[in-house]
Amino acid sequence: MSKDNLFKNIEKKSGVNMQELFKLANSIQGANFKDEKTVRGIIQEVGKLANKKVPKETEDQLVKTITQNPQAIDMNKIAKMIDGKKKK
Template sequence: MRERRGDSVFDHISKKTNVKQDDLFQLVQSLQGADFKDEKTVRNVIREVARMAGKRVPKEKEDELVQAITNQNIPMDFASLNKWFQSK
């Protein structure tokens, strides 16, 4: 596997979710330029991430995530995201 900047973050996510790093990189690349103010786009992303991780996201949690993301009430850098998710 080629060396990537920030591999430790993706390695950590991969281990916690059982999602391959290459799949994570593909997801990240597919999100570049995505409109995170668009509810439909955000819902599709949440569902894709849940599918990849083999997890079910309850409707209430999906609504909460959509609201936070579309209103830009969620941090978008890895360090802040990590802290945000640990506090939930």
């Protein structure tokens, strides 16, 4: 399977535009994860990209978690925080 076909399959299944995903990935390289405004912007962009509304409370928790210790960003923990809000 070619790289283009792989990306098209991912787009089809996830609904996420791969060009937008790459653009986001490039924009966060070297980002200051100790800066609240930067982190909020990234969270909002990810929400838009995924076509999901991130509740203010969840955004606040993510910002706090990420800005307090940016070296320890654990994507599984962040995903669980978001999924936990859906189950209520």
